[in-house]
Amino acid sequence: MEAVHSWWTVRGEGEATSSEHRIDVRFSPLVIHTNRNWKTAHSASTTRTNATFHVAVDGTEASSEVGLPPFKPGIYEGTAEDCRDLSIRFAYHLTFLLGTRVLASGTTSACRETLNLAQGGDGGGDGGLAIEPASERERILVTALRALDGCAASGRHPNAALALVETAILRCLSRAMGIPVPSLLDVCGGHQGPVRCFYTVGMAADRNLLAEDVRYGSGNTQFLKFKLDKDAEKALEVFSALEAEGLLVAGRRTVAIDANCSWDPEFAMDFLARLQKYLPHVYMIEQPFPFEMPFSEAARWALAGRGSRTSARSAASWCTRTRA
Incomplete structure (x- = not known):
């Protein structure tokens, strides 16, 4: 070109x-x-x-x-x-x-x-x-x-x-x-703090390849992003492994989750409840819902608190913050 x-x-x-x-x-x-x-x-x-x-x-x-x-x-x-x-x-x-x-x-x-x-x-x-x-x-x-x-x-x-x-x-x-x-x-501020650069861990089905990719990424940055789609079990396994390797630091949000637009509001509520232990380490959830889903639908689910043990207030906050 x-x-x-x-x-x-x-x-x-x-x-x-x-x-x-x-x-x-x-x-x-x-x-x-x-x-x-x-x-x-x-x-x-x-x-x-x-x-x-x-x-x-x-x-x-x-x-x-x-x-x-x-x-x-x-x-x-x-x-x-x-x-x-x-x-x-x-x-x-x-x-x-x-x-x-x-x-x-x-x-x-x-x-x-x-x-x-x-x-x-x-x-x-x-x-x-x-x-x-x-x-x-x-x-x-x-x-x-x-x-x-x-x-x-x-x-x-x-x-x-x-x-x-x-x-x-x-x-x-x-x-x-x-x-x-x-x-x-005439807009407020702009970014004042350090810029967080996430390394995206590849979508490897093989757990050994996944672990190798995590080691490579963590050798260059503390901030890791995982392509998890709708695999909640894989998410729990990933966070457990990060915890065992000492890569989860108290008081720091260093992990991002990419759902690749594969969630619906009900799954999101359940997912957040299952990951409750690790949410203090989650910086963001990227693209949780399909592009064509109206934001009002996700917000309605969050406010209703349906299908989840997570409080409506917590879920509403997460669904709102992670819509994009």
Whole structure:
């Protein structure tokens, strides 16, 4: 897959024609090769293609990367090709919004179809920012956000691709303004503590292979994630083994469970009850319910406390915190 590079030289808005600004954007595929296969429910490969996006305006630059797991309906729907397609369409939209200010431009891959740029508008306004842009460089980046909004309005681009481009633009704008991204968007805080990186233990039926994978993972991080699906007995066995190996530390949540969207609310209630002893060590339960299940259904079960010895309050908390 080829990279896509687009650039523009533009005249400052309302400025003399001698004032010029340079814009560069670049999409690149990022092929990752691992020394162990993924061992997940939908992939056993050692290769994955992520995507990167780079934005630069007058020397201020920023990049982003999006992880792109193999396709999984309703969960992982973006591909590197989707990101490449968006980068081409984004350049088309941005050219349209810059209009007659463009003095020169170029691209390695032009959009090969006519787009209805009027449909859905261009996003308008200030891009939803909490702080007004002050310089021409900042206003250009806000125009880039509006161009991305125009792409999003078409409904054809997956969220992974949109997030890739948006993150790079926001980071670049943050650096241009000297303001953190959360302040730029008027959202609270951002992550202040250390980032927890989980090693995913593969879905091995053979207990010896499972133990070997645990040893490998725990040699690199304290945080382990297990693909357990609906196997409650396996979950108990895993936690018992972790306890015997001294890998469960009092007061620390170092284990994540991935249910691969295989649970229903009744099973979730029973599962939490059976694992009550080990819940103080569980950091999260990932994707417990099918993607298409309404959240209200899970919440209703949790509040009713059906089919489980776990209290309704405890179950409601867990089902709510682990819905995603």
